[in-house]
Structures are given as C-alpha cells and as structure tokens.
Amino acid sequence: MSSVYRVAFASLVCSFALSSSGCKKDGHAAAPSAAPAAEGAHAPAGVKPGSHEDWCVEHDVPESQCTRCNKELVAAFKATGDWCSSHEVPESHCVACDPSRKKVRPPKVAAP
Numbered sequence: 001m002s003s004v005y006r007v008a009f010a011s012l013v014c015s016f017a018l019s020s021s022g023c024k025k026d027g028h029a030a031a032p033s034a035a036p037a038a039e040g041a042h043a044p045a046g047v048k049p050g051s052h053e054d055w056c057v058e059h060d061v062p063e064s065q066c067t068r069c070n071k072e073l074v075a076a077f078k079a080t081g082d083w084c085s086s087h088e089v090p091e092s093h094c095v096a097c098d099p100s101r102k103k104v105r106p107p108k109v110a111a112p
C-alpha cells in the first residue's frame with residue numbers, strides 16, 4: 001500500500017506549498033486586486049487592444065489609448081475633436097470633467 005502513502009505525502013507537500021508560495025500553476029497572477037506596483041502598471045508591447053492586458057494602471061485607461069504614456073496618440077484624438085485642452089487628456093477620458101467617464105478594465109480572460 002505504498003501508493004496510499006504517496007498520495008498522503010503529495011497532499012502534505014501541496015498544503016505546505018500553499019501556505020508558502022501558493023499551489024498554483026500561474027503564480028505570477030496570484031494577486032487578483034490591482035496593486036499599485038511598478039511591475040505590471042503598464043501593458044507590455046504587442047498586447048491585444050481592448051483586452052485585460054491592454055491597460056494602463058497608472059492612468060486608468062487602456063494602454064493603447066493612453067495619451068500620457070504615448071504622446072503619439074494625442075494628435076489622433078485631437079484630430080477627431082476628442083480632446084480636453086484644460087486637462088490635457090482625451091475628452092472621452094477626462095474624469096476631471098465627468099467622473100462617469102472613468103474606464104473599467106476589461107475582465108481577464110482565462111487561458112485554456
């Protein structure tokens with residue numbers, strides 16, 4: 001009956017791992033709440049626009065639309081008339097003018 005012993009040992013190891021670093025496949029995404037950490041505050045290059053990963057935590061807008069991180073986007077917003085000159089952000093992003101414009105980060109899509 002060595003297999004029974006092995007299962008018991010494995011679960012013991014797992015519970016020990018849970019208490020220390022977490023018994024998860026993806027330990028990197030262990031924290032569900034957005035912490036104002038330097039790492040992960042800005043989206044890496046090449047993320048899908050509109051996805052959970054496409055998010056500027058610092059400015060609370062999609063990274064692909066963040067004019068404060070990417071000044072090259074400013075002209076495009078100004079060209080469409082979507083610009084708040086008093087706050088230097090797109091009018092559609094300007095929570096200083098209208099708090100209801102606050103963007104909501106898209107939910108994370110679980111990888112298969």
Ligand SMILES: [Zn+2]
Binds near residue numbers: 056058059069
């Ligand atoms: Zn930003």
Ligand SMILES: [Zn+2]
Binds near residue numbers: 094097
């Ligand atoms: Zn404004």
